[in-house]
Amino acid sequence: xxxxxxxxxxxxxxxxxxxxxxxxxxxxxxxxxxxxxxxxxxxxxxxxxxxxxxxxxxxxxxxxxxxxxxxxxxxxxxxxxxxxxxxxxxxxxxxxxxxxxxxxxxxxxxxxxxxxxxxxxxxxxxxxxxxxxxxxxxxxxxxxxxxxxxxxxxxxxxxxxxxxxxxxxxxxxxxxxxxxxxxxxxxxxxxxxxxxxxxxxxxxxxxxxxxxxxxxxxxxxxxxxxxxxxxxxxxxxxxxxxxxxxxxxxxxxxxxxxxxxxxxxxxxxxxxxxxxxxxxxxxxxxxxxxxxxxxxxxxxxxxxxxxxxxxxxxxxxxxxxxxxxxxxxxxxxxxxxxxxxxxxxxxxxxxxxxxxxxxxxxxxxxxxxxxxxx
Amino acid sequence: xxxxxxxxxxxxxxxxxxxxxxxxxxxxxxxxxxxxxxxxxxxxxxxxxxxxxxxxxxxxxxxxxxxxxxxxxxxxxxxxxxxxxxxxxxxxxxxxxxxxxxxxxxxxxxxxxxxxxxxxxxxxxxxxxxxxxxxxxxxxxxxxxxxxxxxxxxxxxxxxxxxxxxxxxxxxxxxxxxxxxxxxxxxxxxxxxxxxxxxxxxxxxxxxxxxxxxxxxxxxxxxxxxxxxxxxxxxxxxxxxxxxxxxxxxxxxxxxxxxxxxxxxxxxxxxxxxxxxxxxxxxxxxxxxxxxxxxxxxxxxxxxxxxxxxxxxxxxxxxxxxxxxxxxxxxxxxxxxxxxxxxxxxxxxxxxxxxxxxxxxxxxxxxxxxxxxx
Numbered sequence: 001x002x003x004x005x006x007x008x009x010x011x012x013x014x015x016x017x018x019x020x021x022x023x024x025x026x027x028x029x030x031x032x033x034x035x036x037x038x039x040x041x042x043x044x045x046x047x048x049x050x051x052x053x054x055x056x057x058x059x060x061x062x063x064x065x066x067x068x069x070x071x072x073x074x075x076x077x078x079x080x081x082x083x084x085x086x087x088x089x090x091x092x093x094x095x096x097x098x099x100x101x102x103x104x105x106x107x108x109x110x111x112x113x114x115x116x117x118x119x120x121x122x123x124x125x126x127x128x129x130x131x132x133x134x135x136x137x138x139x140x141x142x143x144x145x146x147x148x149x150x151x152x153x154x155x156x157x158x159x160x161x162x163x164x165x166x167x168x169x170x171x172x173x174x175x176x177x178x179x180x181x182x183x184x185x186x187x188x189x190x191x192x193x194x195x196x197x198x199x200x201x202x203x204x205x206x207x208x209x210x211x212x213x214x215x216x217x218x219x220x221x222x223x224x225x226x227x228x229x230x231x232x233x234x235x236x237x238x239x240x241x242x243x244x245x246x247x248x249x250x251x252x253x254x255x256x257x258x259x260x261x262x263x264x265x266x267x268x269x270x271x272x273x274x275x276x277x278x279x280x281x282x283x284x285x286x287x288x289x290x291x292x293x294x295x296x297x298x299x300x301x302x303x304x305x306x307x308x309x310x311x312x313x314x315x316x317x318x319x320x321x322x323x324x325x326x327x328x329x330x331x332x333x334x335x336x337x338x339x340x341x342x343x344x345x346x347x348x349x350x351x352x353x354x355x356x357x358x359x360x361x362x363x364x365x366x367x368x369x370x371x372x373x374x
Numbered sequence: 375x376x377x378x379x380x381x382x383x384x385x386x387x388x389x390x391x392x393x394x395x396x397x398x399x400x401x402x403x404x405x406x407x408x409x410x411x412x413x414x415x416x417x418x419x420x421x422x423x424x425x426x427x428x429x430x431x432x433x434x435x436x437x438x439x440x441x442x443x444x445x446x447x448x449x450x451x452x453x454x455x456x457x458x459x460x461x462x463x464x465x466x467x468x469x470x471x472x473x474x475x476x477x478x479x480x481x482x483x484x485x486x487x488x489x490x491x492x493x494x495x496x497x498x499x500x501x502x503x504x505x506x507x508x509x510x511x512x513x514x515x516x517x518x519x520x521x522x523x524x525x526x527x528x529x530x531x532x533x534x535x536x537x538x539x540x541x542x543x544x545x546x547x548x549x550x551x552x553x554x555x556x557x558x559x560x561x562x563x564x565x566x567x568x569x570x571x572x573x574x575x576x577x578x579x580x581x582x583x584x585x586x587x588x589x590x591x592x593x594x595x596x597x598x599x600x601x602x603x604x605x606x607x608x609x610x611x612x613x614x615x616x617x618x619x620x621x622x623x624x625x626x627x628x629x630x631x632x633x634x635x636x637x638x639x640x641x642x643x644x645x646x647x648x649x650x651x652x653x654x655x656x657x658x659x660x661x662x663x664x665x666x667x668x669x670x671x672x673x674x675x676x677x678x679x680x681x682x683x684x685x686x687x688x689x690x691x692x693x694x695x696x697x698x699x700x701x702x703x704x705x706x707x708x709x710x711x712x713x714x715x716x717x718x719x720x721x722x723x724x725x726x727x728x729x730x731x732x733x734x735x736x737x738x739x740x741x742x743x744x745x746x747x748x
Binding site: 034072 | 386387389392395396399400403406408409410435436437438439442446452463464465468469471472473474560561568569590591592595596597598599600601602603604606608609610690693694696699700701
């Protein structure tokens with residue numbers, strides 16, 4: 001097989017047609033209302049509430065600032081412990097730590113790679129204030145079990161749904177579970193505003209609090225009632241978001257075809273596991289991870305290297321895991337004994353190139369390289 | 375005098391010509407590199423270093439996230455005290471508090487309305503870790519005195535230069551003073567990227583630290599070395615910033631003419647004071663504040679209300695002051711005894727409409743309304 005002419009990356013941003021965006025930006029420039037909760041910003045919030053099937057949406061300049069804000073909104077005591085997963089992007093534990101809360105890592109399930117709900121309770125101490133599970137790759141956590149634990153121990157639940165835009169469980173928007181769910185609209189995400197994100201939540205009383213925390217605590221011209229920062233999404237981001245609301249479903253459809261093509265190619269390969277989304281759950285189409293078991297011909301890193309030689313850039317996602325990072329590696333909960341599954345899977349999982357415009361030939365080539373080692 | 379047909383606000387965003395911006399965005403969309411320290415982002419940093427006459431610039435998604443990050447970059451101990459001014463926008467104390475540091479308010483000078491350097495030392499305790507003065511309205515703080523105090527007591531100095539883009543003292547960029555200076559590029563600022571900001575600093579060792587803090591602590595594909603968040607400026611913001619670098623000087627020139635017109639109209643009005651920028655200092659042209667003394671015919675609020683009736687929207691900036699805000703009003707340093715000048719000026723200062731396209735007729739009308747009460 002010849003090296004692919006152009007590099008194929010794990011994803012490509014889904015952007016609106018520039019001709020559709022032009023009049024939107026022109027309008028923003030003419031009105032000179034370019035940020036600070038403008039018309040497009042407010043319209044986007046309304047439309048996202050529908051798209052995500054949630055009660056309330058507050059949009060942000062990015063998902064990390066949204067997550068950082070969610071932790072403040074729930075009044076978690078400084079220094080308290082937040083149980084989370086190490087099998088996530090760095091932003092998850094960083095938002096906890098930046099706010100001077102303490103992340104406590106819990107191991108993950110072998111199948112969905114989300115937090116193992118059966119291992120949460122043993123990590124709860126009198127100092128625990130919240131659980132921060134992640135719907136990783138868009139695979140939903142065990143929301144029922146987590147809800148039960150949270151109620152029993154009076155803990156808040158914040159879901160990191162960065163990968164889970166539009167995922168539903170039994171027809172319910174995934175943002176309706178827990179106290180708050182964060183979605184990311186980063187360029188690498190299915191649905192994007194280039195940078196951006198939002199918080200979704202049921203409790204209408206959180207609306208004002210989050211509004212204030214996102215905009216300097218300003219209640220009105222003469223009252224500042226809370227310690228807020230600047231998490232505002234500007235009007236250009238919002239206009240991209242409005243246009244992309246018309247595009248992401250088609251992208252999802254195209255990705256489902258690509259997923260089927262990958263599955264077709266790989267399902268009979270021994271010791272390559274394709275994690276499957278639980279029943280009654282819709283697939284966000286965010287990533288296509290495979291698991292290369294030890295018994296396979298070569299290990300994940302060698303597959304990754306081989307693909308790279310042909311100009312196919314898969315992603316070791318997640319490797320390393322958060323409990324390996326310099327700021328966290330010495331935490332008690334970062335011990336390998338506490339996180340056997342996460343430490344096993346970090347060496348086995350590989351996210352393959354996955355976006356609507358990926359052509360069938362490329363999929364076959366990628367799978368042929370993998371299969372050549374079986 | 376008849377009510378003005380259209381409302382005149384205190385400022386208008388300075389935006390590039392949309393025809394100049396179009397090809398820039400088109401290029402970004404074609405390359406599909408829309409964020410994550412792209413080409414335009416990196417070029418903007420280089421060009422800002424020249425424009426601001428500083429050694430290092432790191433751009434951010436907004437000035438608040440930049441300031442929040444600067445406080446982490448200097449490793450200030452949690453719970454330590456930061457001496458700052460109450461005569462500033464809410465973001466200044468909020469960044470301190472969000473990071474679980476404690477703001478301590480110091481009174482201001484009557485003339486420049488910046489922190490009164492002679493009152494800083496009496497507020498220093500063993501728990502003080504830094505001083506956070508603000509170059510308010512672009513008026514520079516007494517950087518020499520502040521530097522001396524900081525050296526004597528081994529304190530860090532972070533300047534909030536949100537209003538001071540391009541200000542120079544004796545030909546030196548204002549961002550060269552202190553450890554770090556934050557500039558804001560919000561839509562209301564002379565120089566804007568719609569939302570945006572930067573940190574400027576001399577110490578090259580801070581470069582990596584700030585880079586990491588701004589981008590999730592990611593050192594490379596396999597190492598996360600610090601607790602970082604997402605402070606990234608995207609490529610569209612950066613392209614607006616690049617175009618505006620060619621525009622802000624002309625806007626400044628136009629504002630200087632407007633300032634002269636205001637001064638011409640108001641300088642002989644008894645008990646209206648026009649604060650003047652110190653010698654050997656360039657004027658950023660950010661705001662045009664006037665001070666209405668008690669002995670003037672009517673008070674500031676009535677002037678504000680009268681202007682409003684004619685559709686002229688001045689701004690009581692700053693009223694209230696940060697020490698009046700709900701989260702801070704009970705601090706020991708918020709007592710009126712500690713802040714007599716700030717509490718006096720908050721009732722007297724008024725920022726008049728001030729932007730390049732403001733026409734002479736409007737200036738005369740605004741001044742006529744004010745003068746009618748003298």
